[in-house]
Amino acid sequence: MWFLIDFIRNIMNHILQLFRFGRKTITNKLSIYIKTNTGRSLAVDLDPKWNIKVVKELVAPQLDLQPDEVKIIFAGRELDDNIIIEECDLGEKSILHAVKARPRKKNLDKHDLERNVIEEGIEESSSSKPLSQTLVDLQLENEERENISDELKERSKAHFFVHCSQCKELCPGKLRVRCSICKGGAFTVHRDPECWDDVLKAHRIHGCCENHEIPCVTNDQGDLPFAEFYFKCARHSSGGESDFAAPLNLIKINIKNVPCLACTDVVDTVLVFPCASGHVTCLDCFRQYCLSRLMDRQFICHPDIGYTLTCPARCDNSFIEEIHHFKLLPKQHYDRYQHFAAEEYVLQAGGILCPQPGCGMGLIVGEDCLKVVCQGCGFVFCKNCLQGYHLGECLPEAPNSGNAGSCLYEFDPERAAYARWDEASTVTIKVITKPCPQCRTPTERAGGCMHMVCTRSGCGCEWCWVCQTEWTRDCMGAHWFG
Structure with missing residues (x-):
C-alpha cells in the first residue's frame, strides 16, 4: 500500500x-x-x-x-x-x-559556538x-563608499x-x-x-x-x-x-570623470594604470600606446609577469600584471605581441633564434655548443655569428664609420648576394642555398648526392650538404644520397 x-x-x-x-x-x-x-x-x-x-x-x-x-x-x-x-x-x-x-546544533563546545556565531x-x-x-x-575607498550621493548610486x-x-x-x-x-x-x-x-x-x-x-x-x-x-x-x-x-x-567606469592622459577627452570607460597616481587613458589611446611600443619592441620582459608595459608616465611599480589587457589590440597585432613575447622569453633564458627566414624557432643550446641544428627547418648554423655553419673563426662584422659626415660606403663583399632590391630574392637565396663551411660562399644544390665541392677559386672545400662540415666517410655511409 x-x-x-x-x-x-x-x-x-x-x-x-x-x-x-x-x-x-x-x-x-x-x-x-x-x-x-x-x-x-x-x-x-x-x-x-x-x-x-x-x-x-x-x-x-x-x-x-x-x-x-x-x-x-x-x-x-x-x-x-x-x-x-x-x-x-x-x-x-x-x-x-x-x-x-x-x-542548529545543540550542546556546542567553544569552537562550535564561535563557528555558529x-x-x-x-x-x-x-x-x-x-x-x-x-x-x-x-x-572606491571606504570613505567614498559611505558618502555616495543619491545621483551617483546607480x-x-x-x-x-x-x-x-x-x-x-x-x-x-x-x-x-x-x-x-x-x-x-x-x-x-x-x-x-x-x-x-x-x-x-x-x-x-x-x-x-x-x-x-x-x-x-x-x-x-x-x-x-x-x-x-x-x-x-x-x-x-x-x-x-x-x-x-x-x-x-584595470578597465573601469569613469565615475570620477577624469580626462584621458593622452587625448584629454572624458569618456565613460577608461583604463587606470596600476601606479600610485592612477593615471587614466581612454581605450583608443591605450591601443595606440601598446601598438607604438610593440612596433618599436619596447615592451618589457618581466621575470614574474611576462611581456608587459608600464604607465606611459614611467611611474614606479606600474607594470600591467594581467596581460589579457593586451587582447584589446587587433588580432594581427596581438599575434605579433605573442610572437615577440616568445622570442624575448627564449633570449632571456639564454637561448637563440634560428636565423633562417621564415623560421625563427627558439633554441636552447649548451654553452660549449657552436654548431646548432634547428629542429624546425633543419638549418645548421654557427651559434656565435648566426651564419651557416663554418670552419675556422667567424668573420668580423662590417665596420661602421664613426664620421657622420663621411661619404665612405663600406660593405662586406661576402654578403653582397643578400643585398638585393627584391626582398623575395633575398629570402629565396637564404632558403635554397647553404654557405660553404670554409669560405662562406652561398651554394645551391641542384640535385645529385650530398657531396659538395666548392667551386670558388682558391677554396675547393669538400663538404657535406646535410652536416655543413667537411666531407667524411661517415657522411658517405649515412646520407650520401639523402
Whole structure:
C-alpha cells in the first residue's frame, strides 16, 4: 500500500504545480538550471517577474521538502523570498542552487559556538539582495563608499569588464563565487568584496559551503572555507560553473570623470594604470600606446609577469600584471605581441633564434655548443655569428664609420648576394642555398648526392650538404644520397 500512497502523493503534487503555475502565462521566459546538494539538476522555465518564494514553491516538491525548508543560493547570497528574479543578474542557462536549511546544533563546545556565531553573521549579511545589487565599485575607498550621493548610486554600482574567448572582444562581466575546496556554487560569503585584492587573491573572504550534506572545512578544527571568485561574460548564455572569462581589472567606469592622459577627452570607460597616481587613458589611446611600443619592441620582459608595459608616465611599480589587457589590440597585432613575447622569453633564458627566414624557432643550446641544428627547418648554423655553419673563426662584422659626415660606403663583399632590391630574392637565396663551411660562399644544390665541392677559386672545400662540415666517410655511409 505504501507505494500506492506515494504514487498518489506525487500525482497530487504534480496537479498542485499545474494549478499554481500552469495557468500563469510566462511572458518573457528565462530558462535556467536548479542544482541541489543531493546531486540532482532541474531544468525550469521562470518568469523574470516571479519572486524567489514562487521558485521555492516550484522546487520544494521535487526535493520532498516544504517551501520554508528550502534555501535558494546564487552568486554568494541566500536570496530572500521577496527578491524578484529579474533583479538577480541571471542570464540564460544560469544556475541557482536549492539546498535544505541546516538545523542548529545543540550542546556546542567553544569552537562550535564561535563557528555558529560566524555562520549566523554570514546568514544575516548574505540573506538579502543578490550580490549584483549590493556590490559597490571596487575602485572606491571606504570613505567614498559611505558618502555616495543619491545621483551617483546607480553609477557607482560595481561594473566589471572581461575578455571573452567566445565573443573574442571586451565584454561586460558578471562576478560569481564558489567554494575554494569543492568548487561548488552553493556558497554564501560573509561580506562583500571591498577591493580587487578581495576578488583576485586567495584566502581573503570566508563563507559557508552547502554543496554537500557534510559541509566543507579547511582543517580538523572545522574552520570555514574561503570564497573563490571568478567571472563570466554577460553577453551570452552561461556555460555552467566551469565557464569563465579573464577579468580586466584595470578597465573601469569613469565615475570620477577624469580626462584621458593622452587625448584629454572624458569618456565613460577608461583604463587606470596600476601606479600610485592612477593615471587614466581612454581605450583608443591605450591601443595606440601598446601598438607604438610593440612596433618599436619596447615592451618589457618581466621575470614574474611576462611581456608587459608600464604607465606611459614611467611611474614606479606600474607594470600591467594581467596581460589579457593586451587582447584589446587587433588580432594581427596581438599575434605579433605573442610572437615577440616568445622570442624575448627564449633570449632571456639564454637561448637563440634560428636565423633562417621564415623560421625563427627558439633554441636552447649548451654553452660549449657552436654548431646548432634547428629542429624546425633543419638549418645548421654557427651559434656565435648566426651564419651557416663554418670552419675556422667567424668573420668580423662590417665596420661602421664613426664620421657622420663621411661619404665612405663600406660593405662586406661576402654578403653582397643578400643585398638585393627584391626582398623575395633575398629570402629565396637564404632558403635554397647553404654557405660553404670554409669560405662562406652561398651554394645551391641542384640535385645529385650530398657531396659538395666548392667551386670558388682558391677554396675547393669538400663538404657535406646535410652536416655543413667537411666531407667524411661517415657522411658517405649515412646520407650520401639523402
